[in-house]
Amino acid sequence: MKALYFNEFGTPDVLQYGSVPDPRITDTELLVEMKFIGLNFADIYRRQGTYHIKKNTPYIDGYEGVGTIIAAGINVTKFHVSETILFVDVPLANAQLVAVPENHGIKIPASIDFKLAASIGLQGLTADFLAHDLGQNKPGDNVFIHGISGGVGQLLSQMLTADGINVFGVTSTEEKQHLAIKQGAKKVFLRNSKWLKQYAGSFNTVYDGIGSTLNQSIQLLKHRGKVVFFGMAGGNPPAFNLIELLNQSKSILTGDLWDYLTSYSERKSRSQRLFGYFESQTITISAPTIFALSDGQEAHELLESGRSTGKILLRP
Ligand SMILES: NC(=O)c1ccc[n+]([C@@H]2O[C@H](COP(=O)([O-])OP(=O)(O)OC[C@H]3O[C@@H](n4cnc5c(N)ncnc54)[C@H](OP(=O)(O)O)[C@@H]3O)[C@@H](O)[C@H]2O)c1
Structure with a gap:
């Protein structure tokens, strides 16, 4: 498969686009073919070497995206092949294919389109815990x-x-x-x-x-x-x-989002509360800026510059 990867920490020019081995799934994982990958500030910290990143040779950044399940481990019960799902805390996501532990999958309601789901997943669940767990205003x-x-x-x-x-x-x-x-x-x-x-x-x-x-x-x-x-x-x-x-x-x-997404049911209840704001049209967001995954360097530069408004997505 193709992926955006790097071998050493540094500025956006350490990022390379090319072929890497496909992931192998376990009995409780889903093999997901990515439609949209979310770019986040944490990906910049990881590329710079200042934030936790899964050990891998080469390093592959990215923890968020929307994609379609093309294979499932034999013990998977919550999802099926051909279903399109969201995830916000799965490593090695800057790639065409991602192995997603079943409990990290998030169902997308029919009322939410896939690009919107990819645009609000990680940032929306972050806003949710900041407002409701930490702020409590x-x-x-x-x-x-x-x-x-x-x-x-x-x-x-x-x-x-x-x-x-x-x-x-x-x-x-x-x-x-x-x-x-x-x-x-x-x-x-x-x-x-x-x-x-x-x-x-x-x-x-x-x-x-x-x-x-x-x-x-x-x-x-x-x-x-x-x-x-x-x-x-x-x-x-x-x-x-x-x-x-x-x-x-x-x-x-x-607070760190990952300490609030500790189980399948936490991911489910929190994402349902987030999607509810969009279903009732209480929240609208500006359109995302979309880059090809192969143009990942440019996407990192834009996010780092502070000139972007709203979400940046990468498309394999
Ligand atoms: N704790 C968690 O679990 C968690 C999860 C997700 C994100 N985050 C953090 O949340 C923050 C925002 O992330 P995001 O995804 O919303 O990024 P974003 O869309 O790029 O927004 C960041 C905003 O920061 C402002 N900014 C950038 N550089 C600045 C500077 N030097 N001085 C003042 N303002 C500056 C810019 O706004 P203006 O141009 O409008 O000033 C920019 O729109 C990041 O620090 C990220 O790491 C934390």
Whole structure:
């Protein structure tokens, strides 16, 4: 099969496209022929060698996608050949064929098209646990989202708005600002404008997936507020003063999606809640940007540049 792979960690030019051996499935695995593969920031961290990646020679990035089952192990009971499924936590996904453990498969309802499922899987399940497990905000709370028009940002902002929470955020361009307002945010600032001082001490929760903005996030909190820190799209977080946090009863929560997707039933119930937002048209997202898998270098460059809006998909 063809795959996007690399032999050493580094910049996007370590990525190569070519032939590698097909995966072999066990009795409880599905062999999936990929339709769309999700590209995520974690794939960049893995390519750079700063995040966990499955040992393989060569390394093959990617953990998310939608594809059709073309073979199933003899002990598989939950899925059948020819069914198209989503997965968000299976390694070696930047390839034509992926071996998916049955319990990691996620059924796609008939009302959700395959491209949409691939566009919302990992980022949507992330937004879901950030909002419902970590944030736990009440209607009327004020929350702030960095990178509000990114993939996770768009989904999180609309989930919180649907739950009656007042959403504020920051983004880099006027176009992204208009998109976030259209999706229900109360107020969206431009990154290079002077908004921080005015809004310091205003928010119950600040969602920070940028990292380098952590001290801003702490400043934006009310006393007893919390930063939900979930990623480093803008670089590693700076050191912060824990005693200053204590003096203002401010907290920092963190979370990784993989600690919330620990069983087939967790994947099922959480994905059903996510798909429900789209079935009721409570959430809409911008169209994904699609690259051929062979153009993976270009896709990595775009994601890393911060210029993308919403999901980037790779098509084998
Ligand atoms: N913890 C988890 O389980 C988990 C799961 C999935 C993703 N994540 C994390 O969530 C974050 C967002 O992921 P995503 O998939 O939504 O990516 P994305 O679609 O590329 O969105 C990231 C946004 O970050 C903003 N940004 C980039 N560089 C920045 C900088 N230097 N300063 C300020 N803002 C910057 C950009 O927004 P603007 O141009 O609008 O400013 C961009 O739209 C990443 O850190 C990722 O690792 C965590």
